[in-house]
Amino acid sequence: MKKDEIKEESNEIERKKGEVWKYFFERPKKNYNKYMYEMVEYPEYLIYDNEEVKKNKGKWNEFFGNNNGIYLEIGCGSGNFTVGNAEKFKDRNYIALELRFKRLVLGARKSEKRNLKNILFIRKRGETILDFIGKDEISGIYINFPDPWEGEERKRIITKELFEKLDIILKNGGKLYFKTDHQKYYEDVLELVSELDGYEMCYRTDDLHNTEKAAENIKTEFEQMFLSKHNMNIKYVEIIKK
Ligand SMILES: C[S@@+](CC[C@H](N)C(=O)[O-])C[C@H]1O[C@@H](n2cnc3c(N)ncnc32)[C@H](O)[C@@H]1O
Numbered sequence: 321m322k323k324d325e326i327k328e329e330s331n332e333i334e335r336k337k338g339e340v341w342k343y344f345f346e347r348p349k350k351n352y353n354k355y356m357y358e359m360v361e362y363p364e365y366l367i368y369d370n371e372e373v374k375k376n377k378g379k380w381n382e383f384f385g386n387n388n389g390i391y392l393e394i395g396c397g398s399g400n401f402t403v404g405n406a407e408k409f410k411d412r413n414y415i416a417l418e419l420r421f422k423r424l425v426l427g428a429r430k431s432e433k434r435n436l437k438n439i440l441f442i443r444k445r446g447e448t449i450l451d452f453i454g455k456d457e458i459s460g461i462y463i464n465f466p467d468p469w470e471g472e473e474r475k476r477i478i479t480k481e482l483f484e485k486l487d488i489i490l491k492n493g494g495k496l497y498f499k500t501d502h503q504k505y506y507e508d509v510l511e512l513v514s515e516l517d518g519y520e521m522c523y524r525t526d527d528l529h530n531t532e533k534a535a536e537n538i539k540t541e542f543e544q545m546f547l548s549k550h551n552m553n554i555k556y557v558e559i560i561k562k
Contacts, residue, residue, distance in 0.1 A: 378454030399427025
C-alpha cells in the first residue's frame with residue numbers, strides 16, 4: 321500500500337472512531353470504554369453496525385466468499401473457542417456473537433494475528449438471530465457456559481423460544497452444542513429437549529473431560545477457569561435437529 325493510501329485509511333479509521341459511540345448510545349457521554357474505539361480497527365473481523373449485519377441476512381456465504389458450512393457461537397467471550405475452531409477447521413466459517421466491547425476486540429485481535437479468513441465477530445444478542453440470519457444458513461451452533469441466571473431463569477439464552485428460532489436458521493441434521501459448569505442448567509436443558517418434537521439429545525455427559533470427546537474439545541476461557549481454579553466437572557450436551 322502506498323503512503324498516501326495508508327494515510328487515507330488511517331484518516332478513515334479516526335473518522336469512524338469519532339462517531340462509533342452513536343451505534344451504542346443515544347447521547348454522547350464524557351467517557352467511553354477504550355475498547356469501543358478499538359472495535360473500529362478490525363473491519364475484516366468485527367461488525368458492530370446493526371444495519372451492516374442485517375444486510376448480510378441470507379448471504380453469509382457470499383460474505384465469506386465460499387459455500388462452506390457456517391457455525392455460530394452465542395456469547396463467545398474473548399473468542400478462544402471459535403478462534404480455535406476456525407484455525408482447526410479451515411473449511412468451515414464461524415460467526416461469534418458477543419456483547420462486551422473488550423471481549424469482541426480480543427477475539428478480533430486473535431483472529432487477525434492468525435490471519436484467519438473464516439471468522440467474524442458480531443456485536444449482537446443471541447436472542448436477535450432471526451434479524452440477521454436466514455433460513456437454513458447455520459450448520460451448527462455453540463453455546464458455552466452461558467449465564468445461568470439463578471432465580472431469573474426466564475432470562476436464559478437456551479429456551480423454547482431459542483429452539484423456535486433454530487427451527488428456521490439451523491439445517492436439518494445440524495446440532496446445538498452446549499457446555500456448562502451448572503448442574504441445574506444442564507438438567508433443565510435435557511428436560512426441555514425431551515419435550516420438543518423436532519430435536520433429540522444425541523450425546524450427554526456430566527464429566528466431559530473424562531470422556532473420549534476430551535481430546536478433541538477446545539476449551540473456552542471460562543472452561544479453563546472452572547477446571548484450573550475450581551476443578552469442576554464440565555457438563556456437555558449435543559442436540560440434533562431432526
Ligand atoms: C459466562 S460468559 C462465557 C463466555 C465464553 N463462552 C466462555 O465460555 O468463556 C457468558 C458470555 O456471554 C455473553 N452474553 C450474555 N448474554 C448474551 C446474549 N444475550 N447474547 C450474546 N452474548 C451474551 C456475555 O457478555 C459473556 O461474555
